[in-house]
Amino acid sequence: MNHNRVAQYKMWKNSLYKWDSYIGNRHRTEKICDPWSQKIIENCEGSSVVFNSGGLFFKDFMPDITVVEVSPCPIKSVKGMLYSSQGIDFDKEFDNLILINPISLKYNNSILDFLVNQRINRSGPSKPNLLKWLKKPGKIYLSVSDWHIYYDRLKYSVADMVAMQLRELQKTGIECEYLEITLVNSDVENGNIKMTLSTKHSII
Amino acid sequence: MSKRFHDWYKLQKDMQGWNTIPPDTALANILAPTDLSLNFDYCHYSIKRLLGAFECAADQQPDLYVITDIELSKIRLEELFALYQDCYNKSNRGIYIAALSYYLSPLSFDETLSGTYSENIDTVFRMNCSFANRIDNLSTVIDNPLQLAHQQGYMIEGSNYIFVHPNIKYFLWKD
Numbered sequence: 001m002n003h004n005r006v007a008q009y010k011m012w013k014n015s016l017y018k019w020d021s022y023i024g025n026r027h028r029t030e031k032i033c034d035p036w037s038q039k040i041i042e043n044c045e046g047s048s049v050v051f052n053s054g055g056l057f058f059k060d061f062m063p064d065i066t067v068v069e070v071s072p073c074p075i076k077s078v079k080g081m082l083y084s085s086q087g088i089d090f091d092k093e094f095d096n097l098i099l100i101n102p103i104s105l106k107y108n109n110s111i112l113d114f115l116v117n118q119r120i121n122r123s124g125p126s127k128p129n130l131l132k133w134l135k136k137p138g139k140i141y142l143s144v145s146d147w148h149i150y151y152d153r154l155k156y157s158v159a160d161m162v163a164m165q166l167r168e169l170q171k172t173g174i175e176c177e178y179l180e181i182t183l184v185n186s187d188v189e190n191g192n193i194k195m196t197l198s199t200k201h202s203i204i
Numbered sequence: 205m206s207k208r209f210h211d212w213y214k215l216q217k218d219m220q221g222w223n224t225i226p227p228d229t230a231l232a233n234i235l236a237p238t239d240l241s242l243n244f245d246y247c248h249y250s251i252k253r254l255l256g257a258f259e260c261a262a263d264q265q266p267d268l269y270v271i272t273d274i275e276l277s278k279i280r281l282e283e284l285f286a287l288y289q290d291c292y293n294k295s296n297r298g299i300y301i302a303a304l305s306y307y308l309s310p311l312s313f314d315e316t317l318s319g320t321y322s323e324n325i326d327t328v329f330r331m332n333c334s335f336a337n338r339i340d341n342l343s344t345v346i347d348n349p350l351q352l353a354h355q356q357g358y359m360i361e362g363s364n365y366i367f368v369h370p371n372i373k374y375f376l377w378k379d
Contacts, residue, residue, distance in 0.1 A: 107349045152321045153308040
């Protein structure tokens, strides 16, 4: 039974890419922050929500942050974390939405679909419409590994695929303010595609 | 592979209650009755465990190269095809190849490909493996996995949680 709980915990942790960094920082006086996270922290103004990304990492660095994961930690409840599988319904809207390599994006072929639609996904059936949580104008800080995205890798380069994603987003008024694409294994924790999206002109 | 890995895998399996998705067992069931001598230089450890008795002696030419290490899918596709051809040429009977569609990274892209991703993979693999006299496609690439999940209510891709198996699978035979 004890082993099962350990296994369950490890599996739960696996989807939260920033969890190891959070654990590593917990007892450090001088906390360590990677460049992408630092960029997010420096640019986030107001309130932020981190979804499906090990958001407690950001608790160490940001003052007004809400952490939402897909399913509860199996060993014990984690202070400061909310769970979308428990039917969370925010009245509050946030200024920023942070998504670091979210497992719920895995196998998706559309970032727009992932943001907007409440559908079954890699982490279960409970991912909400993420844009509903965001004030207008709000910012989305999204990073993902291209290995997680479903697309035709024989027809399109990673840059082509990202450009198509951004065109799809732009049709709804969601604009890309920052884009960085590096080699796929260059940043396993955060993912090699990093973008900041603005919903200033969003029609959704 | 370390003992720790095996323990971790077993823990997950026991806890979640899923069965191992056994592509290597399926392959072993195909290969074992053939009594071919096999080369395991580029294979996943599990197939070596299943078919170790058929391993070709180092000083002999193997009947079949078994190329199933999923990490190989991450190298440039052109290099992968060169490896396939090299192994094919060094074999008596041919090769078995397995790769993961999510890792493919060709140097050049072909926007004229007009099929689904799985169809395009078949087109490109057949074209680049045309050195083989006979090609058997055993692939299980799923097109638009999320769309399929919406229809049937659950996901097939990655359904054993963390461990992902190659979904592009071919025998390339000399006869």
